Amino acid sequence: MHYPWWYVxxxxxxxxxxxxxxxxxxxxxxxxxxxxxxxxxxxYAYRTKxxxxxxxxxxxxxFFILITVVYGAITxxxxxxxxxxxxxxxxxxxxxxxxxGWAIEYVAFILEIVAAFIFFYYWGRLKEKTHxxxxxxxxxxxxxxxFVITAITAFMLNTGAWHVNRGFWTGFFxxxxxxxxxxxTGGAFLLASLYVYLHASFKAKDRALRDLIESxxxxxALWGALMIVVxxxxxxxxxxxxxxxxxxxxxxxxxxxxxxxxxxxxxxVMLYLGPYRNPGWFTPGFTILIFLSGVAAVTTGEYIREAVxxxxxxxxxVLGNQILPEEIPAxxxxxxxxxxxxxxxxxxxxxxxxxxxxGVDEALLLTLPDTEQRKLGAVLFQYHCNDCxxxxxxxxxxxxxxxxxxxxxxxxxxxxxxxSHFFMPPWAGTREEAILLTKYxxxxxxxxxxxxxxxxxxxxxx
Ligand code: HEC
Numbered sequence: 301m302h303y304p305w306w307y308v309x310x311x312x313x314x315x316x317x318x319x320x321x322x323x324x325x326x327x328x329x330x331x332x333x334x335x336x337x338x339x340x341x342x343x344y345a346y347r348t349k350x351x352x353x354x355x356x357x358x359x360x361x362x363f364f365i366l367i368t369v370v371y372g373a374i375t376x377x378x379x380x381x382x383x384x385x386x387x388x389x390x391x392x393x394x395x396x397x398x399x400x401g402w403a404i405e406y407v408a409f410i411l412e413i414v415a416a417f418i419f420f421y422y423w424g425r426l427k428e429k430t431h432x433x434x435x436x437x438x439x440x441x442x443x444x445x446x447f448v449i450t451a452i453t454a455f456m457l458n459t460g461a462w463h464v465n466r467g468f469w470t471g472f473f474x475x476x477x478x479x480x481x482x483x484x485t486g487g488a489f490l491l492a493s494l495y496v497y498l499h500a501s502f503k504a505k506d507r508a509l510r511d512l513i514e515s516x517x518x519x520x521a522l523w524g525a526l527m528i529v530v531x532x533x534x535x536x537x538x539x540x541x542x543x544x545x546x547x548x549x550x551x552x553x554x555x556x557x558x559x560x561x562x563x564x565x566x567x568x569v570m571l572y573l574g575p576y577r578n579p580g581w582f583t584p585g586f587t588i589l590i591f592l593s594g595v596a597a598v599t600t601g602e603y604i605r606e607a608v609x610x611x612x613x614x615x616x617x618v619l620g621n622q623i624l625p626e627e628i629p630a631x632x633x634x635x636x637x638x639x640x641x642x643x644x645x646x647x648x649x650x651x652x653x654x655x656x657x658x659g660v661d662e663a664l665l666l667t668l669p670d671t672e673q674r675k676l677g678a679v680l681f682q683y684h685c686n687d688c689x690x691x692x693x694x695x696x697x698x699x700x701x702x703x704x705x706x707x708x709x710x711x712x713x714x715x716x717x718x719x720s721h722f723f724m725p726p727w728a729g730t731r732e733e734a735i736l737l738t739k740y741x742x743x744x745x746x747x748x749x750x751x752x753x754x755x756x757x758x759x760x761x762x
Contacts (some may be wrong), residue, residue: 301623301640303388305682310694313386314613314620314687318606320382322599324375326491329484329598331368332442333524335494338364338419339435341516346428352509356500361420363499372514387687389622390456390613397462397471398452405448411441446488447481454480454613457605458540479534487526487598490567493521494587494594497575501587511579514723518575525568532601540615543608545756546723553607556600563597610688610723617726621687628728635662636680636729643679651676662732670739677740680733688724692744701742704748711738 306313313507338361345353383391395402415438419431426434454476455462462471500513536544547553570590613620623631630639637643638660647660651672654664666677681691681698689698702710716733717724727734753760 301389301627301636301643301683303622304642305686306385307682307686308386310690312686312688312690312695313382314696316380317382317386317516318603320375320378321606324372324379326595326598327367327375328446329373329488329491330364330495331372332439332446332485333443333488333490334364334368334495335412335416335518335519336489337492337496337517339439341431342435343432344516346432350512352506353512354591356504356509356513358423359503360496360499361423363494363503365416365420367495369413373498381608385612387622389624390618393614393618394456397466397468398455400468401448401452403474405445408441408445408448412438412445415441442476443488446484446589447553450480451477457543457609458538459615459617475538476535479531479538481531483531483535483601485530486524486529486531487601489524490528491524491594491598493517493524493571493575494591495588497582501584502581510582514575514579516580520573521571522568522576525564525571528601529564535605539608542610542612543615543720546608546610547604549721549723550607553604556604560597560600560604563593563600567593567597596675611718611725613687621684621725623725623728628726631728632730634730635660636684636733637665637676639728640683643683646679647676662730665732665736673736674743676733676742677692677736677738678738680729681740684728684737698741699744699746702745703743705745707738707742710741710745711735714738714741721727 307314311319338357342354342357344350345357415434418426419438422434424429437582451472452691455471455474458469458474458476460474496513496517502508504510504513506597526538539547547557567590570586570593574586574590609620611620612618613622617624617627627639637647644660648655651668654660654668654676656664666673668676668741681689685698689696689701691697692699700715711734713720714737715727715731718726729737748759751760
């Protein structure tokens with residue numbers, strides 16, 4: 301409403317953020333866990349004077365930098381780029397509150413990059429102790445950026461006391477901070493071991509070396525899995541009531557919860573039986589399988605975490621369709637089209653007949669020809685509903701959700717979305733605008749599926 305609309309066909313713009321974020325998260329956790337792996341293991345290799353292991357670690361460091369710095373940085377910038385376009389009001393709110401947090405994060409990020417490059421390019425040219433120290437500086441700087449960024453993403457799910465006292469620290473130390481940092485730190489350890497396994501199963505040719513790598517990385521992976529479980533349970537307990545209810549109400553989330561539980565158990569069992577008890581199992585096939593299972597578990601977890609953030613995109617602050625809750629009463633009076641900078645400009649330019657001296661005139665809207673009313677309905681749909689619903693095909697497509705519905709049924713949901721499903725934001729327009737949107741929706745909804753017998757006189761007769 302306050303910004304131009306970014307229409308992403310089929311997917312909807314928030315789902316595009318989700319896709320890019322998942323691609324980023326799979327690497328950013330490795331960027332943290334891999335740092336600890338390199339610091340701990342180079343120290344161990346120096347101490348045991350294991351030159352084979354050292355040269356493997358150097359190879360791994362190259363792979364690590366390539367993946368985390370190049371790919372990680374590109375997808376990271378991709379996330380910022382997309383959220384700014386897809387969720388401008390939420391991004392604005394985050395920037396206003398957390399600009400200091402980002403400043404800290406950038407310092408940590410620069411420290412990380414410099415340390416990573418020194419660690420790799422000065423390999424063999426530094427004293428052993430200094431080399432390991434640089435490794436530790438990298439690892440802690442990376443963990444620190446995880447901590448800061450997690451505080452901001454955790455804030456979106458549960459802002460805690462922030463709506464009463466809007467300070468930086470109130471937002472930072474929100475109820476979701478510790479559980480999410482715990483789960484993400486665990487995820488970092490687990491994913492790092494899975495990346496190490498994958499890389500080593502192709503690159504470490506010597507059997508004894510492979511066995512060593514495998515058993516050294518098994519313990520952090522198992523601890524990581526445990527931290528994910530503890531963090532996950534705590535995450536659930538620290539959810540706002542609406543999110544817990546969303547988790548219970550959506551069938552897809554019920555299934556995904558079972559799926560993530562099964563995947564976590566499977567990864568745990570594979571780690572225990574494979575690397576921990578029988579290091580000989582280490583083949584590319586096995587490491588690919590366990591890696592993909594880990595990736596599937598992390599992706600599912602991120603999806604669930606995002607999906608329960610409804611109806612707010614920032615809890616108690618910004619609604620999922622880029623409106624502030626406190627704006628709703630005025631918009632219900634003066635109209636959504638009139639309230640938005642871009643919608644108002646559009647109506648005055650393309651539908652001057654609906655504009656009177658005071659702006660968009662609600663009564664005049666309904667005197668426009670039907671095709672124009674439906675076009676304005678489409679505009680309302682985009683701004684008000686398209687964050688969560690595709691149109692005719694794609695993610696949660698509205699045409700299929702309302703298939704076979706009558707005009708009255710659709711109008712009731714349009715005027716009271718939050719009563720139909722508590723995870724939808726309330727209607728933020730006038731009754732006239734609700735009619736425009738309903739006319740548009742009725743027009744795109746397909747008829748009831750044919751060939752069915754309802755037994756009430758409708759549809760096919762037996
Ligand atoms: C914050 C996200 C969000 C927004 C914004 C949103 N919805 Fe929904 N809506 C949902 C979810 C989630 C469902 C459940 C269906 C699903 O899971 O696909 C749903 C379901 C529906 C249904 C099916 C209702 C039923 O009883 O089965 C209709 C109709 C609907 N939405 C209309 C709208 C309209 C019209 C708007 C805009 C005025 C809107 N929604 C805005 C999230 C949203």
